[in-house]
Amino acid sequence: MRLTIDATPLLVRSAGVKNYLHYWLRSLRSLAGDFAVRTFPINLHPEALDHEGSMAGPVATVAGLARLHLANYLRLPVVDGFGARCDVFHASWLLRQPPRCSKLTATVFDLTCWLMPEVHTAANVKAARRFAEVMLRRADGLIAISEHTRNDAVRLLGLSPEKIAVIWPGVADAFFQAAPEAVQRVRERYGLRRPYLLFVGTIEPRKNLARLLEAWQSVKADLREHYELVLAGPPGWGDPGLIERLRSGSPGVRYLGYVPEDGLPALTAGATAFVYPSLYEGFGLPVAQAMAAGVPVLTSAVSSLPEVGGDAVLLVDPLSVTDLRSAMERLLESPSLRSRLGALGRQRAELFRWDRVARQSWEFFQRIAGQ
Numbered sequence: 001m002r003l004t005i006d007a008t009p010l011l012v013r014s015a016g017v018k019n020y021l022h023y024w025l026r027s028l029r030s031l032a033g034d035f036a037v038r039t040f041p042i043n044l045h046p047e048a049l050d051h052e053g054s055m056a057g058p059v060a061t062v063a064g065l066a067r068l069h070l071a072n073y074l075r076l077p078v079v080d081g082f083g084a085r086c087d088v089f090h091a092s093w094l095l096r097q098p099p100r101c102s103k104l105t106a107t108v109f110d111l112t113c114w115l116m117p118e119v120h121t122a123a124n125v126k127a128a129r130r131f132a133e134v135m136l137r138r139a140d141g142l143i144a145i146s147e148h149t150r151n152d153a154v155r156l157l158g159l160s161p162e163k164i165a166v167i168w169p170g171v172a173d174a175f176f177q178a179a180p181e182a183v184q185r186v187r188e189r190y191g192l193r194r195p196y197l198l199f200v201g202t203i204e205p206r207k208n209l210a211r212l213l214e215a216w217q218s219v220k221a222d223l224r225e226h227y228e229l230v231l232a233g234p235p236g237w238g239d240p241g242l243i244e245r246l247r248s249g250s251p252g253v254r255y256l257g258y259v260p261e262d263g264l265p266a267l268t269a270g271a272t273a274f275v276y277p278s279l280y281e282g283f284g285l286p287v288a289q290a291m292a293a294g295v296p297v298l299t300s301a302v303s304s305l306p307e308v309g310g311d312a313v314l315l316v317d318p319l320s321v322t323d324l325r326s327a328m329e330r331l332l333e334s335p336s337l338r339s340r341l342g343a344l345g346r347q348r349a350e351l352f353r354w355d356r357v358a359r360q361s362w363e364f365f366q367r368i369a370g371q
Helices: 016-032 058-073 078-083 122-136 147-157 180-190 209-217 221-226 240-248 261-269 285-292 305-312 321-333 335-352 354-369
Strands: 003-006 037-040 088-091 103-108 141-144 164-166 196-200 228-232 253-257 273-276 297-300 313-316
Touching (some): 016 037, 103 122, 103 147, 122 147, 141 354, 180 261, 196 261, 196 285, 196 321, 209 228, 209 321, 221 321, 240 253, 273 285, 285 305, 285 335, 297 321, 305 335, 335 354
Parallel strands (some): 003 037, 003 088, 088 103, 103 141, 196 228, 228 253, 273 297, 297 313
16 A cells, blocks of 8 residues: 655644654654655655754755645646555645545544634634645545544534544654653753743643643742743744743743754653643643653643543643642642652553554555555
8 A cells, every 4th residue: 555645744834733744654654664655745754853944955845835836726736646656645734635546534633723713813714624625524534633533523524423533643752761861951951950840832822821820820839939830832823922921031930932852851751740731632742742751740621631641640620720720739749649640641651652653544544545
């Protein structure tokens, strides 16, 4: 079987989708071989993950994006050439015209543009709805990154549940094996001299950071004197006042900005606890990463997060500042609770190994191809 994956997100600035696509592509090629797994609009073999820029050289990036634009806006049969050389074509949300000569699949990441359009730009909402009409409804098969996302897709888009396979994403091996010396180096790099609670993610309204900051400021004074709250992630869109507040600094709060992928495992492993009070997630990769690093996790009791965390996380109502504050105090005041959750998290994170994802995905593609 031959598979072509639309890897356009690797050529632009992106966060979660880019992470997923990078490691998924590597794991599929490791399983099936380079000949069986190729990419559109150019054949990519990226090494290090870079969220902030293209993962191809300048010439290849321009060539790839030009090919995408020819397919999208001039209606030229660019994609058909790739479709003719494969049995299954897996599309991304950046492509507007699917190939007509191969089976079509895609990944459903979340339905926030339907459930919470106010936490997206108008352009994102428009693009998501177009992708649903052009790709998701026409696809021969779909991958949902959680059971919750699958249920949302069936309920909101009217898709047939039989054509959607749930395959959880994976966690990079580095999160399972961050060494103490790497943790020390990252602490020195960012000047982290006190124990810290950690949040990782794009700074945007859906991540619920205003409530997290409010809850942190109401945590017992002696705990805030001993610990600090550290936030890592690039600015997204939304409340510019929040970004300004983070950058100007608040007592006991550190904003690191974007942390490169190679620094995240050690930064995560060095945390006393991980806090992720998001209002909605299709999966919630930072939660799985923290569990893989053996760090106790506090997260929201909404969307897919209970599915991902199972009994290995402390769940809170993300709309309740009081609930957030109480849970943070409980974690910081109980070493035994932190130890138990850390151990349970490591055990559960074994479900999110990329080799498992690759096997399940390849079986899905073979089924779609009729092999």
